[in-house]
Amino acid sequence: MTLEEYGALSTEELSARIRRAKDEKRAVILGHNYQVPEVQVLADYLGDSLRLAQLATETDAELIVLCGVWFMAESAKILNPDRRVIIPSKDAGCPMADMATAEGVVRLKEQHPGVPVVSYVNTSAEVKAVSDVCCTSANAVRIVEAVEGDTVIFVPDKNLGAYAASKTGKNVILWKGHCYVHNMFVPEDVELARGEHPGVPVVVHPESPPDVVARAEFAASTGGMMKLAEEHDELIVGTEIGLIERMNREFPEKRFYPLSAFAVCRNMKMTDLPRLAWALEHEEYEVTVPEDIRQGAERALARMLELS
Ligand code: 13P
Ligand code: SF4
Numbered sequence: 001m002t003l004e005e006y007g008a009l010s011t012e013e014l015s016a017r018i019r020r021a022k023d024e025k026r027a028v029i030l031g032h033n034y035q036v037p038e039v040q041v042l043a044d045y046l047g048d049s050l051r052l053a054q055l056a057t058e059t060d061a062e063l064i065v066l067c068g069v070w071f072m073a074e075s076a077k078i079l080n081p082d083r084r085v086i087i088p089s090k091d092a093g094c095p096m097a098d099m100a101t102a103e104g105v106v107r108l109k110e111q112h113p114g115v116p117v118v119s120y121v122n123t124s125a126e127v128k129a130v131s132d133v134c135c136t137s138a139n140a141v142r143i144v145e146a147v148e149g150d151t152v153i154f155v156p157d158k159n160l161g162a163y164a165a166s167k168t169g170k171n172v173i174l175w176k177g178h179c180y181v182h183n184m185f186v187p188e189d190v191e192l193a194r195g196e197h198p199g200v201p202v203v204v205h206p207e208s209p210p211d212v213v214a215r216a217e218f219a220a221s222t223g224g225m226m227k228l229a230e231e232h233d234e235l236i237v238g239t240e241i242g243l244i245e246r247m248n249r250e251f252p253e254k255r256f257y258p259l260s261a262f263a264v265c266r267n268m269k270m271t272d273l274p275r276l277a278w279a280l281e282h283e284e285y286e287v288t289v290p291e292d293i294r295q296g297a298e299r300a301l302a303r304m305l306e307l308s
């Protein structure tokens with residue numbers, strides 16, 4: 001059956017096929033919090049980048065299906081060289097991850113000899129392999145704090161790097177990358193949302209610009225935001241709308257207001273039910289990483305998991 005033919009099937013039929021193929025193949029579906037709701041409800045686990053990486057090391061499934069963007073599936077493969085890892089849409093990259101190259105990081109290291117490189121997991125395996133340690137938005141502050149010395153090179157998100165610098169007091173040399181979804185938030189978005197929902201606390205993702213983070217009560221990873229959703233009856237949420245759809249489903253009695261309804265990651269939305277059903281039944285697209293690069297990247301990811 002072609003992908004187009006899967007697209008003609010009903011949601012019920014697609015969901016049944018996904019469940020059946022998952023059982024037959026002893027597969028686990030790991031989904032990021034920004035996935036479309038139909039995919040979220042079929043995932044065995046939902047989480048932020050840190051949780052997905054941890055889950056990838058804990059699972060005994062024979063096949064890992066990563067519903068997210070490429071670097072997440074690649075990280076699962078790096079941590080699980082002996083298991084098959086697939087991603088339903090091979091074009092689902094993260095534009096911020098594409099902003100950093102291993103050659104560029106090596107050049108920066110040469111300019112700053114001995115300065116450790118912390119790379120956000122939103123990077124390619126090649127960039128991870130030339131880094132000392134990885135981090136996610138959930139543990140960036142802890143990791144920057146933990147690495148030796150007062151100066152750190154942070155790749156590729158300038159906003160998350162600036163956030164870690166402000167929390168640790170370290171001198172952070174920033175790569176000039178950004179996320180097109182979070183970098184578009186402006187302070188006026190926070191003021192406008194506060195005007196519409198007086199007294200409601202604001203949480204933003206630390207990929208947002210520093211002047212936006214400074215105006216919010218909280219900065220948190222998407223996993224951290226789910227915890228805040230447990231603790232508050234109302235929240236203004238500055239991140240991709242997929243997370244707010246998850247919050248609404250899991251806490252229907254509460255109220256969550258998007259900081260911007262335009263915060264949509266097109267790359268995360270490339271995975272839908274027809275693609276997931278097709279991917280599981282065809283075991284495509286398989287993620288592979290050359291062994292020499294995988295080993296270097298695994299060292300940086302393993303160090304992150306140890307420090308988390
Ligand atoms: P989290 O790890 O907070 O889920 O963030 C991932 C991401 O890509 C944010 O844009
Ligand atoms: Fe990348 Fe931003 Fe999309 Fe996250 S939301 S996957 S950082 S483009």
